Amino acid sequence: MRGTVTQIDRSGPILNVTNTSRATGQQTLFDADGAISELFHLAGQNKWYSDKELATALSQSSYAGQAASFISPERNIFDPRYVPRADETEENQIAYSNYFHTIQQNVCHVLPGNHLLR
Numbered sequence: 001m002r003g004t005v006t007q008i009d010r011s012g013p014i015l016n017v018t019n020t021s022r023a024t025g026q027q028t029l030f031d032a033d034g035a036i037s038e039l040f041h042l043a044g045q046n047k048w049y050s051d052k053e054l055a056t057a058l059s060q061s062s063y064a065g066q067a068a069s070f071i072s073p074e075r076n077i078f079d080p081r082y083v084p085r086a087d088e089t090e091e092n093q094i095a096y097s098n099y100f101h102t103i104q105q106n107v108c109h110v111l112p113g114n115h116l117l118r
Contacts, residue, residue: 032110037101051097058100063107070102 041048049057058064059078073081077095088095 029110033105036108036110037104040100040104051093051100055096055100058103063103066103066106067099070106071099 040054041050043049055077059067064078067076067078073079074083075095075098076082077099082095084095088098
C-alpha cells in the first residue's frame with residue numbers, strides 16, 4: 001500500500017491511496033488503512049509532515065521500543081546495523097517511510113494481522 005498527499009492549499013489536501021496488494025473483497029479495508037496511513041502526514045495545522053519527520057518523531061517516542069518487533073535491524077534506519085538498499089535514498093525517504101508506516105500499520109490499523117519489514 002502506497003499513498004501520497006498531493007495537494008495542500010486553500011482547497012485542502014488530496015490523499016491518493018494506491019492499493020498495490022492483490023486483496024480481494026477487502027478493498028474498503030485497504031482503502032481505510034491507506035487513508036489512516038496518510039492522515040498522519042496532515043497532523044499539523046496548515047502543515048504536512050514528511051516521512052522523515054514522522055519517523056524521527058516516532059523513533060523518539062515510546063513506540064520506538066516496538067520497532068524490533070516489526071522491523072529487522074538491517075531494515076531499521078535508526079538502528080546502527082541498518083543496511084540501505086539501492087532504492088533507499090535520503091531524497092526519496094523510503095527508509096523513513098518504511099520505519100514509520102511499518103510501526104503505524106501494526107499499532108493503528110483496520111486490517112488484521114501483523115505487518116513486518118524483514
